[in-house]
Amino acid sequence: MLRSLWGDFVGLIFPRLCLACREPLMTGENHLCTGCRAELPYTDFHLLPPEQNPIGRRFWGKLPVRHTLSYLRFVRHGRVQNLLHELKYQGQRDVGTALGQLYGAELRTAGLAADFDLIVPVPLHPRKQAKRGYNQAAAFANGLAEGLQLSSNATALRRTTHTSTQTQKNRAQRWENVATVFEVENPTEPARSAHSRG
Template identity: 85%
Template structure:
């Protein structure tokens, strides 16, 4: 009882805010308010067959990807951009974990958990990781791992070079920027594995394509892709 009263008092003085709309959260809400949970622009791509999935089409003829998934549509100056900004630039790694758990519940309900053996986040270069303090893709992978009850690690893929930002690059420039950046640390550990590669945002798909190509070349049985949002 006293703890509940204290929590209510703290909530009045220092209200917890929804990371999507910035409105105060009420008791029982974490990270996202009920309104945003209901109104976020979900893609529902996991409910579509690959031939009807617009994300899958981006990789046709370039890479044999089994599933191409994204939880939310990216909308500029909207709730999703707020969430990604908090995750990537404001130290709110719990946003990635929470969204991973929420999306995992959707993938479980769609029967997709059985299609993956291992979850691998797109790695940051050690220099960038040290500066930010965490990898936002790894936070998402952690949440997916908990919800899907699948292993994940940050040791499978290694980023050899600290590439320039992909912002304002076209697809060809993005591919040239990352084409030879990723390598597999221990090929024996992924041979025959069905790997789900995850990142925060899918735009042209160049980074995810480079990661998937490295994994397939190292002996992965198949690769699928998943992101928090897609542009």
């Protein structure tokens, strides 16, 4: 009881803010307010047939992929950009974990969990990870694996080259920038033997 009252008192002086809209969070809300949870621009691509999935169509005739998924639409100066900024540049790795948990739970509810063996985040180069302090993709992957009730392995892939930032590049330049910089760390390791990293 006292702990709850103290938390409410501290919240009046130093309110916790929603990382998407910057409004104060209510008791029981973490990272995202209920309004943003309801109004974020979800893609729902996992609910579409393959021929209607705009990301999937980009791979037609290029790579054999079974699923092409995206959780949120990026809107410049919008809530998703705020979340990405907090995740990548403000040390808020919990944002990635929370979003991953939410999306993983949605995918599991849609019956997709059985289609995946392992969640593998794209690694940062050690120099960039040391500067940032963590890999934001790994934070999302951990949450995604938890929501899907699967394993994740942040060491399955290794980045072999430090690349320049992707921020100002177009799609073709982004692909060229990372086309040959990853390799599987241990190709003979069975996927299901990897363990979840929380």
